[in-house]
Amino acid sequence: MNALKGLSQPVSVVLVEDDQFLRDSLVEYLGLKGLSVKGTGTAAGFYQLLEQEAFQVAVIDLGLPDASGEELVDFARNNSEMSLIVITANDGLNSRVNCYRSGADLFMGKPVEGQELAAAIMSLAERNISRVAVDQPEEDVAAGWQLNSKSWSLITPKNDDIECTVKEYRLLAMLAETPSEPVKRPKLLMALYGRDDESAQRALDTLVRRLRQKIQQDWDEEGSPIRTVYSVGYLFADQIVVKAS
Template sequence: MIQKLSANSNVQARVRVILVEDDFDLRQGLTDFLRLNSLAVTSVGNGAEFNRALGTETFDIAVIDLNLPDTSGFEIARFLTRTTNIGIIILTARTLRDDKVRGYAEGANLYLTKPVDGEELVFAIRNLAARLKQAGEISKASVQPTTSWIVDRVAQSLISPPGAAVKLSGREAKFLVRLAEEKGRTVSRAELFRAMGYQEWTAQTRGLDAVLRRLRVKVRDAGMDLPVHAVHAAGFHFAGEIIVK
C-alpha cells in the first residue's frame, strides 16, 4: 500500500524532481509515491523527453535510470554535473562495482539499486535537496554584493548584484560573454548564434531562444530578473553593467 511519510511540508514544497525511467509501470508507481509524499515530480521515459523538460522547467533533484532507449544515464549525469546545480541520484538495476564507481565519477550524489524501497528514495531526495540548499545558501553568503553582474568564466557562473550565484551551461556563458563585450550595445541573433558555437544560423533557428529561456528561469529562481532585452529585428542587449572575469 502506498503511504504518505511524515516530514516538514515547507521543505517538501521546494523540492522539484525529474524522474528519468523507461519502464512505464515503475515510472508511474514511483511518480505516484513521490507525489503522494509532497514532492513535485516530472517523469520522463528517455533522454529526448528529459532534454525537453529541462528546457522548460527547473529541478532540484534528478533521479536517473542508467539503461535508457536513446542515451545513457551516465551521459545525463555528466551533463547535469557540468551545467547545473541539480542533485543527482542514479537508480538502476546495475549493481557492479565498476558501474557504481563510474556513476560517482560522472557526478552522482547517490547510487541506489533496484528494487528500491519507496521510503528510502523519498528520504534520499529530501536529505540531498536539504544539503544542496544549505550549501547554496553558504555560497551566496560568501559573495559580496556589487552594483554589477559578473560572469565568472572559471566557475562558469553568473553572479547577480546582490551576490546570488547561478550555474551556467557552456552556451549560456558564451551568450552572456558576447553581450558583455558590447557593453550595452545590441548584438544580432546571428552573432550570438555563432558565439555560442552553433554551426549554422537561419531566421527560424530557435536554439538561442531556448538557451535564453532556460537562463531566465535560473536567474528568476535565484530571486532576480535577467536584464537581457530583445530589440525587434535587431537582436539582444544587456541592460546593466556586466563584467567578465
C-alpha cells in the same frame, strides 16, 4: 506538504525511468510524500523538461532507450546545481564508479523502494540548500549582473529576475567565464548544439536575439549587455557574477 525548512514549495524532482510501471509507481508514491515530481521515459524527455523548469533533484535510470543515463548525469552535473541519484539494475562496481565519476551523488540498485528513494531525495535536497545558503561576501551581493545557477536565471543590477531556458543559461554561463571578452562562435556552437553548420548557426543567432529581447523587457537601460563581436562571436559587456543561490 513536504517542503524543506525555510521553503514554502515542495522539493522538485525529475524522474527518468523507461519502465512505465515503475516510473508511474514512483511518481505516485513520491507525490504522496509531498514531493513535486515530473516523470519521463527518455533522454529527450529529460532535456525537454529541463527547458521548462529547474529541478532540485534528478533521479536517472542508466538503461534508457535513446541515450546512456551516464550522459544525462554528466550533462546535469555540468549545467545545473541539481543533486543526482542514479538507479539501475546493473549495480556492479564498474557501473557505480563510472556514475560517480560522471557526477552522481548517490547510486541505488533496483528494485528501488519508494520510501528509501524519498528519504534520499529529501536528504540531498536539504544538503544542497544548506550548502548554497552559506553567507556570500558583501561585494558579490553588490555585483552588477548575477547568474543564478540554482534557479537558472539572470538577475539584473536592479534585482529583476529573468528566467532562462537551459540553452539560454548555458550561453550566459559561457559568456560569464570571460566577461568583456568575446567567446568565439565555433566554441559556442559546439557547446550548445554539438555541431558547426548552417542550421546551428541560425539557431545560435535566434537564441541570442530572443535572449536579448527577454532581457530588454526587464532592463530599461539602453542596449543589451550581450554584444556581437563581428566575425568573432559574442561577449557580455558588463560585470557578471555566477552565484549558486
